[in-house]
Amino acid sequence: MKVLALNSSPRKPGVSKTLLMVEALVEGMREGGARVDLVHLRERNIKNCVGCFTCWTKTPGVCILQDDMTKDLLPRWLEADLAVYATPLYHYTVNASMKAFIERTLPVLQPFFEEKEERIHHPLRAEPPKTIFLSVAGFPEMGVFDQLSSWVRFIFGRRDGLMGEIYRPGAEVMTVPYFREKSRDVLEATRQAGREVVTAGAISPETMGRITQELVEDKEAFKLMGNLMWKSCIEEGLTPKEFYEKGLVPRPDSIPAFLAVMAMGFNKEAAAGTKAVIQFGFSGEVEGSCHLRIENSGIHTAEGPAPNPDLTVESPFDVWMDVITGRADGRQAFLEGKYRVSGDAGLLMRMSEFFGRRE
Numbered sequence: 001m002k003v004l005a006l007n008s009s010p011r012k013p014g015v016s017k018t019l020l021m022v023e024a025l026v027e028g029m030r031e032g033g034a035r036v037d038l039v040h041l042r043e044r045n046i047k048n049c050v051g052c053f054t055c056w057t058k059t060p061g062v063c064i065l066q067d068d069m070t071k072d073l074l075p076r077w078l079e080a081d082l083a084v085y086a087t088p089l090y091h092y093t094v095n096a097s098m099k100a101f102i103e104r105t106l107p108v109l110q111p112f113f114e115e116k117e118e119r120i121h122h123p124l125r126a127e128p129p130k131t132i133f134l135s136v137a138g139f140p141e142m143g144v145f146d147q148l149s150s151w152v153r154f155i156f157g158r159r160d161g162l163m164g165e166i167y168r169p170g171a172e173v174m175t176v177p178y179f180r181e182k183s184r185d186v187l188e189a190t191r192q193a194g195r196e197v198v199t200a201g202a203i204s205p206e207t208m209g210r211i212t213q214e215l216v217e218d219k220e221a222f223k224l225m226g227n228l229m230w231k232s233c234i235e236e237g238l239t240p241k242e243f244y245e246k247g248l249v250p251r252p253d254s255i256p257a258f259l260a261v262m263a264m265g266f267n268k269e270a271a272a273g274t275k276a277v278i279q280f281g282f283s284g285e286v287e288g289s290c291h292l293r294i295e296n297s298g299i300h301t302a303e304g305p306a307p308n309p310d311l312t313v314e315s316p317f318d319v320w321m322d323v324i325t326g327r328a329d330g331r332q333a334f335l336e337g338k339y340r341v342s343g344d345a346g347l348l349m350r351m352s353e354f355f356g357r358r359e
């Protein structure tokens with residue numbers, strides 16, 4: 001099987017989630033025995049269709065525009081058995097560079113009108129490759145792909161041309177360490193999907209279930225962490241990419257946000273074998289208490305005091321937020337008397353291990 005895979009994300013490796021997914025799919029296809037070319041549209045010169053219909057009249061089947069599409073990609077697309085369209089979801093549809101590619105496949109059609117199943121359409125000049133469609137989105141609900149999927153089925157689904165649709169909502173969290181295990185499984189399943197497409201001609205429901213599994217089960221946590229991240233980026237004057245490259249942590253602005261950040265930053269390997277309750281009493285801009293219960297490599301968080309905490313930290317809220325976001329050195333702040341602790345001070349020392357920063 002000869003496959004042409006097209007990635008239309010403008011983002012680079014390490015940031016693009018479309019790329020993560022399409023690379024896994026392509027790897028699986030290669031393992032299944034396919035010959036796959038992966039093309040990044042951002043590196044190619046593909047002009048917009050100008051609607052002149054020269055490809056239907058003066059030079060049938062050949063576009064007048066002289067660019068990478070005419071010279072390289074359209075011939076390769078026509079030779080392929082299967083095309084993979086991998087696009088980020090932009091405004092609930094394909095992004096502009098993917099749309100430009102698709103529009104520029106017009107030469108494959110003939111101008112004439114034919115009627116089939118009570119619809120007028122243009123007959124084909126040549127057989128287009130079969131289709132696998134892949135998209136990733138920022139929002140967490142599967143429903144964000146409804147409009148795109150309906151269009152994809154209409155455009156590519158005729159004559160049994162659509163071999164599969166792969167949609168990954170909430171994709172931005174795939175590089176957040178807290179979601180590491182689930183994200184690995186999503187990528188492994190996407191790789192499996194690639195193998196299945198080549199060897200069985202379809203993606204099994206089990207594999208699809210793993211690809212679309214919930215990453216963020218709690219919508220409230222998704223909103224809380226997402227809003228905190230954007231607020232922190234705006235305050236620091238950084239894009240999300242720059243924010244994470246600097247190893248920064250979203251700055252909590254409330255006790256629930258603090259607990260969510262602690263839960264997401266929890267390093268269960270580092271806390272293996274530890275059983276402890278850590279309580280916080282906050283004062284200043286945010287007042288109140290809360291606690292973290294570490295047990296069996298897991299963490300439970302709750303507002304309010306705990307009955308018998310092993311360690312209690314009493315701190316102005318902004319001081320402790322400076323410490324957890326790396327703005328202040330915890331040891332230095334302690335020596336300067338900016339916060340107080342009682343109980344097992346050894347736990348205080350180990351907190352930076354339990355709540356490691358992002359990779």
Ligand SMILES: Cc1cc2nc3c(=O)[nH]c(=O)nc-3n(C[C@H](O)[C@H](O)[C@H](O)COP(=O)(O)O)c2cc1C
Binds near residue numbers: 137
């Ligand atoms: C211009 C623009 C429009 C977007 N529109 C949507 C949208 O309609 N729905 C959605 O869930 N995410 C939307 N997003 C978020 C992207 O789908 C998300 O960031 C995705 O991870 C991008 O893929 P990439 O990382 O491969 O570039 C949009 C992003 C941009 C930049």
